[in-house]
Amino acid sequence: MNASTERELSATAPDPFVRLAAELAAEVWVTKRRLHTVERELARRGIELDIDRAAASDAGDRTERDAFIARIFGTVLPADS
Amino acid sequence: MDPVRRASRGQLGTMTAMPRLDQELYLDFVEGLRKFTIGTITPVLAQQVRGSVAAGTPLPEVCDAVNKIPLATTRNTLLTATQEMNWRTVVEAYEPCRDEFERKLAAAETEGPGRLELDPDFELPEYYSAVEYHLQPGSYQADPIGGYVYHYGTKVFHLGSNDRDEVKIARALELPEPTDGQVRTVVDIGCSIGQVTCAMAERWPDAEAWGIDLAAPLLRYGHARAVEAGCRVIFSQQDARSLRFDDASVDLVYMGTLLHEMPVEAGRDALREARRILRPGGVFVLHDMLQPTDPIDAWASYDRDFDTRFNGERYAYQFVHSGVDSAVRDLFGTVESTSDRTTTWTCVV
Numbered sequence: 001m002n003a004s005t006e007r008e009l010s011a012t013a014p015d016p017f018v019r020l021a022a023e024l025a026a027e028v029w030v031t032k033r034r035l036h037t038v039e040r041e042l043a044r045r046g047i048e049l050d051i052d053r054a055a056a057s058d059a060g061d062r063t064e065r066d067a068f069i070a071r072i073f074g075t076v077l078p079a080d081s
Numbered sequence: 082m083d084p085v086r087r088a089s090r091g092q093l094g095t096m097t098a099m100p101r102l103d104q105e106l107y108l109d110f111v112e113g114l115r116k117f118t119i120g121t122i123t124p125v126l127a128q129q130v131r132g133s134v135a136a137g138t139p140l141p142e143v144c145d146a147v148n149k150i151p152l153a154t155t156r157n158t159l160l161t162a163t164q165e166m167n168w169r170t171v172v173e174a175y176e177p178c179r180d181e182f183e184r185k186l187a188a189a190e191t192e193g194p195g196r197l198e199l200d201p202d203f204e205l206p207e208y209y210s211a212v213e214y215h216l217q218p219g220s221y222q223a224d225p226i227g228g229y230v231y232h233y234g235t236k237v238f239h240l241g242s243n244d245r246d247e248v249k250i251a252r253a254l255e256l257p258e259p260t261d262g263q264v265r266t267v268v269d270i271g272c273s274i275g276q277v278t279c280a281m282a283e284r285w286p287d288a289e290a291w292g293i294d295l296a297a298p299l300l301r302y303g304h305a306r307a308v309e310a311g312c313r314v315i316f317s318q319q320d321a322r323s324l325r326f327d328d329a330s331v332d333l334v335y336m337g338t339l340l341h342e343m344p345v346e347a348g349r350d351a352l353r354e355a356r357r358i359l360r361p362g363g364v365f366v367l368h369d370m371l372q373p374t375d376p377i378d379a380w381a382s383y384d385r386d387f388d389t390r391f392n393g394e395r396y397a398y399q400f401v402h403s404g405v406d407s408a409v410r411d412l413f414g415t416v417e418s419t420s421d422r423t424t425t426w427t428c429v430v
Binding site for chain 2: 016017051052053054055056057062065066068069070073074076077078081
């Protein structure tokens, strides 16, 4: 980053949603690729998944979900909060 | 995907599960994001507001000040976005199940142990049909499968804490009995899908339990749920301002989160009507939005106004600042009120 770009960036308030979107897009991309890899490998081994036939399950412990959301969306909070 | 498979994923808590796993997970995320917005972001914003705007400041000045705080835009965007994501997904997910749902509702209509009283000529009040409460598409009354949509949609509103009606059952268990112990008729006014009503019926199995609401889709859904659960409730389409009960004929009336969805004068009529049907010694429990402090807390004022303007709660700000506490005390002999996140009035005739 050259000195001119740095000056331009520092002259505008940072938009927390741009950071948030970047974080989230990265997580989505990793998950999609990982899922695709798992399904392909299972199919290669002769296991066809039918995920939508599975019964609904109560999320129960929501700790992991809430921690994920806090990590992504915590970026919008002031540093001292 | 065939229609049978679409609705074959059973129940999630007491709700019909989303037809597809992706929809269920999407809504689980929305619920979590709403929980974070309300539970983590909002307190930080509220603290910032209270630090910069004095209590008692008039609302327009409060709004001007809050709208300059960057976190307010973020928080408000997340609240409205999650509400929209929630309803859109539930509506789209259930649409392929419409025929199946309508068959179930129709089949339950004449089943017991309770009954369903709908009036085909019922005219909805204009104040009511003009609002999409909480931004639910079609609101409570316009979509025949609106009960299904409302039930799953409010799962997100409750942030997952009411998946098995826990919050509503607790509400019914907290209701005090008349001191003479006689409970023959109990009425839940503004019962929606009858979660509290069924819990009241189970608590007082020898009493006649009534669920009153304007919205036929919610009553039909509530009745179908009650039939399935073997719960004896009479779900009846009536206007809270003109109930079909004799004077002094009811032992206990519960009115939960109804008045803030009515214009102030309509709500006052509903209060008088509740008082009319209660017998001497009868109990009235009113549960609704938190009442304002004196002087008015700047954040609370802003937040209620936001709800009113952007969350389909058209009458909420008026209600909260209407002096309902005085109105209740004018009507009932004994009144006790408690507040935490909401306010509850327990009254005896």
